Amino acid sequence: MSVQLPHSFSERMKELLGREYEAFTKTYGEIPHTGIRVNTLKIAVDELQRISPYRLEPIPWCSTGFYTIEGARPGKHPYYHAGLYYIQEPSAMAPVELLGVLPGDRVLDLCAAPGGKSTQIAAKLQGQGMLISNDLHPERTKALAKNLELCGARNAVVLNESPERIAAAFPGFFDRILIDAPCSGEGMFRKDEDMVRQWDENTPTKYAGMQREILQAAALALRPGGTLVYSTCTFSPEENEGSIAEFLAGHPQFSVVPAGGTGSFAPGLEPLPGTARLWPHKVKGEGHFIAVLRNNGKPEEEKDEGAGSGNSDKSLTVVPLGERRGQNGEGGRTAVSRKDKSSVGRGDNRNGRNGRASSRNDGRGRSAAITSEGDILASYREFACEQLGWQPEGFPVLFGEHLYLSPLPREALNGLKTVRPGWYMGHVRSGRFIPGHPLATALTSGESLRSLSLAGDEPEAVSYLKGETLSISEDRLTIITGTSLKGYVLVCIDGYSAGWGKWQDGILKNEYPAGWRWT
Numbered sequence: 001m002s003v004q005l006p007h008s009f010s011e012r013m014k015e016l017l018g019r020e021y022e023a024f025t026k027t028y029g030e031i032p033h034t035g036i037r038v039n040t041l042k043i044a045v046d047e048l049q050r051i052s053p054y055r056l057e058p059i060p061w062c063s064t065g066f067y068t069i070e071g072a073r074p075g076k077h078p079y080y081h082a083g084l085y086y087i088q089e090p091s092a093m094a095p096v097e098l099l100g101v102l103p104g105d106r107v108l109d110l111c112a113a114p115g116g117k118s119t120q121i122a123a124k125l126q127g128q129g130m131l132i133s134n135d136l137h138p139e140r141t142k143a144l145a146k147n148l149e150l151c152g153a154r155n156a157v158v159l160n161e162s163p164e165r166i167a168a169a170f171p172g173f174f175d176r177i178l179i180d181a182p183c184s185g186e187g188m189f190r191k192d193e194d195m196v197r198q199w200d201e202n203t204p205t206k207y208a209g210m211q212r213e214i215l216q217a218a219a220l221a222l223r224p225g226g227t228l229v230y231s232t233c234t235f236s237p238e239e240n241e242g243s244i245a246e247f248l249a250g251h252p253q254f255s256v257v258p259a260g261g262t263g264s265f266a267p268g269l270e271p272l273p274g275t276a277r278l279w280p281h282k283v284k285g286e287g288h289f290i291a292v293l294r295n296n297g298k299p300e301e302e303k304d305e306g307a308g309s310g311n312s313d314k315s316l317t318v319v320p321l322g323e324r325r326g327q328n329g330e331g332g333r334t335a336v337s338r339k340d341k342s343s344v345g346r347g348d349n350r351n352g353r354n355g356r357a358s359s360r361n362d363g364r365g366r367s368a369a370i371t372s373e374g375d376i377l378a379s380y381r382e383f384a385c386e387q388l389g390w391q392p393e394g395f396p397v398l399f400g401e402h403l404y405l406s407p408l409p410r411e412a413l414n415g416l417k418t419v420r421p422g423w424y425m426g427h428v429r430s431g432r433f434i435p436g437h438p439l440a441t442a443l444t445s446g447e448s449l450r451s452l453s454l455a456g457d458e459p460e461a462v463s464y465l466k467g468e469t470l471s472i473s474e475d476r477l478t479i480i481t482g483t484s485l486k487g488y489v490l491v492c493i494d495g496y497s498a499g500w501g502k503w504q505d506g507i508l509k510n511e512y513p514a515g516w517r518w519t
């Protein structure tokens with residue numbers, strides 16, 4: 001066995017597994033399974049299977065998930081940089097499959113960094129409804145935002161908040177909530193030896209306390225009739241069936257939706273066999289636990305007057321936004337409007353960066369005026385008209401001169417530490433609109449009036465991803481009639497957007513951001 005397991009962990013597992021213990025320990029001598037999940041925001045599953053440079057074997061519990069063969073390096077392929085798939089541990093794909101997300105849902109991913117499950121939720125939403133992705137640890141939200149941008153999510157907000165503050169800002173608001181809880185990580189011992197080093201016999205109890213608080217907050221933010229999925233990557237019963245049994249005892253309106261014992265999922269331990277366990281000696285994946293819970297409470301309007309307080313927030317209504325345009329340039333999406341501004345996102349924006357003309361120090365002690373909100377929006381609209389030929393949807397939110405389109409009106413985020421209020425469009429510099437990288441990654445090639453496709457198996461694609469300037473003859477550009485040749489070009493890899501370039505006289509200036517480059 002290559003992984004040295006802590007003695008007290010082994011003793012606990014012997015007790016838990018009885019005769020199965022031997023089969024369980026044998027898995028620690030095996031190589032962990034690896035996988036990718038197709039990003040259906042950008043490509044259909046059968047199309048990725050067709051163009052994949054290596055063999056893909058389906059993962060039984062996830063229709064978009066595939067095992068990758070040993071030696072495949074999916075992170076070192078231009079398709080990864082075009083956001084065509086996310087590299088994800090196979091068992092980690094299961095919780096979102098059980099969350100039942102539908103396009104148009106309002107979904108909260110409470111413990112989201114680095115974003116494996118958030119990108120999976122974003123794909124299921126197909127650009128409709130909204131995803132609020134949160135993580136308590138500020139450093140970890142950077143990777144979360146980047147992964148959502150790489151996958152081309154248009155309707156995702158990234159927060160860096162405590163679950164309690166989110167619940168207070170959005171009572172009874174979400175259709176679906178995922179808690180991929182911080183845990184002792186016992187199920188990852190084979191894959192990540194750091195988890196073994198960090199573990200001691202008190203670790204499960206420490207995490208069970210955190211999980212209790214996160215579950216309490218989630219219960220407040222879920223609408224009656226909504227679904228809550230709780231998952232961990234650990235085996236300890238106190239963090240799994242224990243946390244859920246305690247939660248159910250204090251929240252009688254919730255019940256377990258049976259998931260254990262179906263398909264690839266083994267039943268949870270007594271008294272909650274309806275919860276699910278993924279055991280490494282039974283499935284090709286690491287150890288996981290999943291509980292699917294439903295809030296059986298009645299929506300507020302169905303209750304008798306004076307029949308007690310529910311969590312449903314009637315101050316929020318879903319209204320369609322202007323012209324309907326979905327993730328692929330068709331379909332529709334909805335957004336939230338506020339009837340009562342007092343009950344959502346109370347307080348000031350702690351970033352203090354929301355919109356409005358203001359002033360800042362230019363670094364030399366002088367105060368320089370920032371372009372007014374109206375000017376920024378006008379500059380952006382002009383850019384959208386000239387570069388895209390259509391206007392993306394969303395509520396405009398300004399952080400200084402940086403413009404985002406949010407699925408939420410900006411007041412709804414007031415008082416919340418907001419890392420990314422929505423889809424980043426770009427910023428204004430010296431009166432000109434500079435498009436943001438996330439705008440490019442979320443576009444299809446047909447949504448830009450100027451585009452260029454580089455072949456994924458040609459060195460040119462890697463040169464672009466390394467940030468190099470390219471010589472590109474004019475006949476290689478795809479230009480919608482009437483558009484000038486000179487200007488921003490959506491650079492695609494085999495037709496899938498990867499970033500911006502700026503073309504003039506046969507030269508493509510590279511706009512691929514430094515922090516994203518191929519190394």
Ligand SMILES: C[S@@+](CC[C@H](N)C(=O)[O-])C[C@H]1O[C@@H](n2cnc3c(N)ncnc32)[C@H](O)[C@@H]1O
Pocket residue numbers: 092110111112113114115116117118134135136137140161162163180181182183210214
């Ligand atoms: C298991 S990881 C999440 C993995 C993520 N869902 C994914 O699929 O990529 C748990 C996360 O919870 C975060 N976390 C820890 N305590 C938290 C809390 N009280 N509220 C919200 N997030 C928390 C950690 O920073 C960590 O990123």
